[in-house]
Amino acid sequence: MSIGIVASLVLSLLVVWYVLGPLFESALPNYGAAVQPGTLGPLLDSKERALRSLKDLEMDFSMGKLSQEDFDQSKRSISTEVAEILAEIRKHGGEA
Amino acid sequence: MIEFGQFALCIAWMLSVGVVIGGAYVGSGARALPSRLESLRRGTLLIAATLGLALVALGYAFVTNDYTVQYVWQYSNRDMPWIYKITAIWGGMDGSMLLWCFLVALFAACVALRSLVYPRALVAWLFSFLSSSTLFFTSITLFLTNPFRYLKSPVAMPDGNGLNPLLQNEYMAIHPPMLYLGFTGLAVPYAFCMAALASGQMSNDWIRLTRRWTLIGWTFLTAGIVLGGHWAYLELGWGGFWAWDPVENASFLPWLTATAFLHSVMVQERKGMLKIWNVFLIVLTYALTVFGTFLTRSGIVQSVHAFASTDIGWTFLVYLSAIVLGALGLSIYRRAELKPDRAIESFFSREAVFLLNNLVLLSICFAVLWGVMFPVFSEAVTGVKQTVGIPFFNAVNVPLFLALILLMGVGPSIAWKRSSLPQLLRSFAIPFLLAFVVAVALVFAGIVEFYPVLAYAISFFGLMTILGEMNRGLAAQKSITNASTWSPSNVATLWRRQRIKYGAHVIHFGVLLMTVAITASMAHKIEREFTLGPGERFEIGRFSLELNEFHEERQANYDGIQAHVTLRALTDEKPLAVLAPELRFYRKNKETTTEVALRMGQREDVYLVLAGIDETGTKASMKIFINPLQVWLWYGAVIMVLGGVIVAIPAPRGARVRDSQTTKVAQSV
Amino acid sequence: MGKVFISLVIAFIVCGGALVYQATRGTSSLVLSPSEVLSKGASRDLKRIRVGGRVVDPITYQTEPQMVLSFRVKNPTGGEEVVPVVYKGLKPDMFAAGRDVLIDGDYMGGSIQAAKLQTQCPSKYEPVVPGAAPAEGGQPAQMNGAAQMIGQ
Numbered sequence: 021m022s023i024g025i026v027a028s029l030v031l032s033l034l035v036v037w038y039v040l041g042p043l044f045e046s047a048l049p050n051y052g053a054a055v056q057p058g059t060l061g062p063l064l065d066s067k068e069r070a071l072r073s074l075k076d077l078e079m080d081f082s083m084g085k086l087s088q089e090d091f092d093q094s095k096r097s098i099s100t101e102v103a104e105i106l107a108e109i110r111k112h113g114g115e116a
Numbered sequence: 117m118i119e120f121g122q123f124a125l126c127i128a129w130m131l132s133v134g135v136v137i138g139g140a141y142v143g144s145g146a147r148a149l150p151s152r153l154e155s156l157r158r159g160t161l162l163i164a165a166t167l168g169l170a171l172v173a174l175g176y177a178f179v180t181n182d183y184t185v186q187y188v189w190q191y192s193n194r195d196m197p198w199i200y201k202i203t204a205i206w207g208g209m210d211g212s213m214l215l216w217c218f219l220v221a222l223f224a225a226c227v228a229l230r231s232l233v234y235p236r237a238l239v240a241w242l243f244s245f246l247s248s249s250t251l252f253f254t255s256i257t258l259f260l261t262n263p264f265r266y267l268k269s270p271v272a273m274p275d276g277n278g279l280n281p282l283l284q285n286e287y288m289a290i291h292p293p294m295l296y297l298g299f300t301g302l303a304v305p306y307a308f309c310m311a312a313l314a315s316g317q318m319s320n321d322w323i324r325l326t327r328r329w330t331l332i333g334w335t336f337l338t339a340g341i342v343l344g345g346h347w348a349y350l351e352l353g354w355g356g357f358w359a360w361d362p363v364e365n366a367s368f369l370p371w372l373t374a375t376a377f378l379h380s381v382m383v384q385e386r387k388g389m390l391k392i393w394n395v396f397l398i399v400l401t402y403a404l405t406v407f408g409t410f411l412t413r414s415g416i417v418q419s420v421h422a423f424a425s426t427d428i429g430w431t432f433l434v435y436l437s438a439i440v441l442g443a444l445g446l447s448i449y450r451r452a453e454l455k456p457d458r459a460i461e462s463f464f465s466r467e468a469v470f471l472l473n474n475l476v477l478l479s480i481c482f483a484v485l486w487g488v489m490f491p492v493f494s495e496a497v498t499g500v501k502q503t504v505g506i507p508f509f510n511a512v513n514v515p516l517f518l519a520l521i522l523l524m525g526v527g528p529s530i531a532w533k534r535s536s537l538p539q540l541l542r543s544f545a546i547p548f549l550l551a552f553v554v555a556v557a558l559v560f561a562g563i564v565e566f567y568p569v570l571a572y573a574i575s576f577f578g579l580m581t582i583l584g585e586m587n588r589g590l591a592a593q594k595s596i597t598n599a600s601t602w603s604p605s606n607v608a609t610l611w612r613r614q615r616i617k618y619g620a621h622v623i624h625f626g627v628l629l630m631t632v633a634i635t636a637s638m639a640h641k642i643e644r645e646f647t648l649g650p651g652e653r654f655e656i657g658r659f660s661l662e663l664n665e666f667h668e669e670r671q672a673n674y675d676g677i678q679a680h681v682t683l684r685a686l687t688d689e690k691p692l693a694v695l696a697p698e699l700r701f702y703r704k705n706k707e708t709t710t711e712v713a714l715r716m717g718q719r720e721d722v723y724l725v726l727a728g729i730d731e732t733g734t735k736a737s738m739k740i741f742i743n744p745l746q747v748w749l750w751y752g753a754v755i756m757v758l759g760g761v762i763v764a765i766p767a768p769r770g771a772r773v774r775d776s777q778t779t780k781v782a783q784s785v
Numbered sequence: 786m787g788k789v790f791i792s793l794v795i796a797f798i799v800c801g802g803a804l805v806y807q808a809t810r811g812t813s814s815l816v817l818s819p820s821e822v823l824s825k826g827a828s829r830d831l832k833r834i835r836v837g838g839r840v841v842d843p844i845t846y847q848t849e850p851q852m853v854l855s856f857r858v859k860n861p862t863g864g865e866e867v868v869p870v871v872y873k874g875l876k877p878d879m880f881a882a883g884r885d886v887l888i889d890g891d892y893m894g895g896s897i898q899a900a901k902l903q904t905q906c907p908s909k910y911e912p913v914v915p916g917a918a919p920a921e922g923g924q925p926a927q928m929n930g931a932a933q934m935i936g937q
Binding site for chain 1: 117118119120123124127131134150151152154155158159162166169319320385386387388457529530531532533534535536538539543585588589592
């Protein structure tokens, strides 16, 4: 009975110290990815997706899942898209 | 010790309240200072730690036979082996809810441990939503189903009530925790999704992170469901593994939606499409895990498992509404960010196939849900209560599943974005022809039923497309590695380079094996009842059975009687095995149970149940099942889980670097 | 979302709906209590019913030449009307007087011909009052929980 109470008290003190401690400290781990501000974030995402599409396209073609004609057409349209996105990113001051 | 458990549970509850509110406060405007995030993170870790202590305290009460605790008295007795005293922790409602709390908190803690690399603005909300799930289940445990209550008894109880004999089984140690890990694991993607909506951090990051966490939950859930089927098969003596019982269905529903999400998320990752759809799937998956708990604990549907109505049902309904309304509200608020970047270009594209796959999976989900809820619906609408059983589920799900398996063959071998019909015909001509040949061969071999032939042919088609896909991959890579196409080194390189893709193929291969096994056991199962005296023989299929003798045994908690039966092949006098089906009488519970005797084989399982022994004590009545290819079901499941693990483990660093190099190369295009 | 998406979704809803409707019509059965079986079945046979009832003695179980289990059921909630049940098959685990069972079958000629018989675990999740008289059938609520998770 009394052991239970003592253990409970110790536990609550430990919990309070551990959880509230950081609020009074300065040297702490910094959280990773601060996110790109404004419109730049979505643009970078689009760039990533478009490049991925290009990769998929080349992979699919090399494995014979696409005809030359489909490949050329798709490649043109994705390349145009990439160029547009890159231009947009430069306009917003990002590094393309 | 038991007060300590109660106290730890209280602390966990208070911490959850703190993290939910604190996370929302920091996320919704207050600056996300590192100190605040660190405090939230530590709070999340401690919730898991304190709930773990509560669980240990309950386990301690079980092991030390502390029958002053009502729950311990109710679910254990002194004679039980210690391992079943541990598993009895989740033998009943109260303890299983505590385990659930701990596992949700454990997943939240795992996320917290990895959270330092996550986008800052997302993290506060992430902790808040993760802990909201913990908070709900902790509240139920603390206020409604508390396992730490004392037994209200005027005298000290010398012994406990005992655990259901059916649960005194080693599977009890692994199946419920595995299933719960699946359910609770799926709370993580929900929290990510809601955090992304709440914080507006709808970049590719969250969807990529969510995918991995969904896969972890999915893998556990798969393992949990199949383990349940395996347990039922070994223990319950009716020769089957799945009965479309509401409880089984409750675990199957979120599995279906999670599977759908794992496919549609690939479309969003690449194309920026299906964003709302994915939010819908994630929230639905989580809601279905909660709904499953509701279903099994509220008594609204009749099941073999006889859920006595408890009064906690309404809390689940309230929570379910909160989940749905919350997601709906946030989706409307973020509708601009959820607009698709583009539309699907062609019917003949992988996007379209994945979409079809999603529709089939959701149709299955809807049909199962309909079947489960039909008694409730029919009574509400017509006033007459009606129900549907196994025939309904089979009639609806067999064609849908076959469609799904067919899509599974088609999907990976079709190009993203757009392809054309002639191209498809070229890709699939060989697998299709081979599958057709298999179907014809089966018909000539005497298997003429429509669905089985179709199922085998489609499975074969699926296998051929996987091999064809690998063959093309190897051939395309050959120019780089200079190895011959199917050389081990070439295969190994390909698998290493495209681990996720081939992990998925492994999962698909497991599904194909399971399809074949399930078809065989549904279509070609033999079952017979017979009675044998000593020395008499019974012939079935390619086997004969001969009764030798009876064998009595007395164990700590039961008396058993076994019939020893020699199994032989018809063509051979040499015994293949001695089967010993058993009848057990549990003294404490006054229950009679049967123990199945099983001989697993690559070709078929021989599954023997002792039904009874006549008054003279010389003749045994038995029931036998011959289940063809049954064992491949379990192999298939193991392969599926293995595939899940292959896909879920994080990529090694080297692979990431190579990935970004490819990106650079692509940029110069 | 484009035409592809919409047309796929619509085609699916139509096909799926038809499939579910067809299967429901062909396989659904009436859920009745034993007393409802007696009142509705007084004048006619009842095809495809599911009855949830509590087993009452006498129970007879013969295993030769065929396994036949005969017993009677009454309403689990009370009432004294009983319906005879005949089930040709293996006696399920934990079958005993006082147990609740689920029976699927037809009501013909004054008895239920059961095609499927399942035993329910009684009193699951219900609070227990120790020291009180054992529930009918000698089982206080030790049946439990996670039987729910054993599939079947």
